Amino acid sequence: MRTRGFTLIELLVAISLMALMAVLGWRSLDGVSQTSLRLQQRSDDLLTLQATLSQWGSDLDAMTAQGNLPGLDWDGRTLRLLRRSATQPQDGLVVVAWARRSNGAQGDWLRWQSPPLVTREALDEAWQKAALWAQTPSDDDRLREVRTVAIDQWQIFYYRGNAWSNPLSSADSPAGPTPPGVSGAPGKPVPALPDGVRLVLTLTGNASVGGTLTRDWVSPWIVGGK
Numbered sequence: 001m002r003t004r005g006f007t008l009i010e011l012l013v014a015i016s017l018m019a020l021m022a023v024l025g026w027r028s029l030d031g032v033s034q035t036s037l038r039l040q041q042r043s044d045d046l047l048t049l050q051a052t053l054s055q056w057g058s059d060l061d062a063m064t065a066q067g068n069l070p071g072l073d074w075d076g077r078t079l080r081l082l083r084r085s086a087t088q089p090q091d092g093l094v095v096v097a098w099a100r101r102s103n104g105a106q107g108d109w110l111r112w113q114s115p116p117l118v119t120r121e122a123l124d125e126a127w128q129k130a131a132l133w134a135q136t137p138s139d140d141d142r143l144r145e146v147r148t149v150a151i152d153q154w155q156i157f158y159y160r161g162n163a164w165s166n167p168l169s170s171a172d173s174p175a176g177p178t179p180p181g182v183s184g185a186p187g188k189p190v191p192a193l194p195d196g197v198r199l200v201l202t203l204t205g206n207a208s209v210g211g212t213l214t215r216d217w218v219s220p221w222i223v224g225g226k
Helices: 008-061 120-133 139-143
Strands: 072-074 078-084 093-103 106-113 145-160 163-165 196-203 211-218
Touching (some): 008 078, 008 093, 008 106, 008 196, 008 211, 093 120
Antiparallel strands (some): 078 093, 093 106, 106 145, 145 196
16 A cells, blocks of 8 residues: 655645745744834933933032132033032032034934032133033043933023023023032122023934923022922
8 A cells, every 4th residue: 555645746835834934923023023122222212311311400409600600601502510529529529511412413412521620720721621522522522521312402491580581692690599619709799590490302303212301400509499
């Protein structure tokens, strides 16, 4: 009695079916993998954004003025501030700057920080360097900058006189409540810091986290808050 085997046609059909099932299975696994990667990227971007905003708030909380340095300055491109050192407060003050710099098709929001400074001459020099850093950074400046999130643009508003206003168009305010640790130069009043700062970020649209984000900061030394 002869045992009948598979014909060549039947083998080809079976192989084709297995190949089709393998392709469908690979596409399914690839879709799951791509979804997982997107979720992980979104999670990482959210954590980076949260850490950046936390640093932004910490910089403003530790802000101070010294002599005729205003402690906070916005020129429409770069925000400079003078703050107490977070690691070793007794080491002196540091100058911090935030700015956007184009990076190909998108822009990066960058943070720059000076080393701790203890002399007035060093403070003045770092204050001027922070203004130049956003446009023409030196190699040393690039080592002290940190890329945070991708943004298309950003805006700053000050809260003064019970209203939000553009710092570039608002009039200078008289000296107000003095933050802890502030000392002024003889004969020169300490410039008033705003009661609040509003940050408006336009996040890059092609990133995993996009849209417009508004973050308000209220001065911790304002009695009663606003």
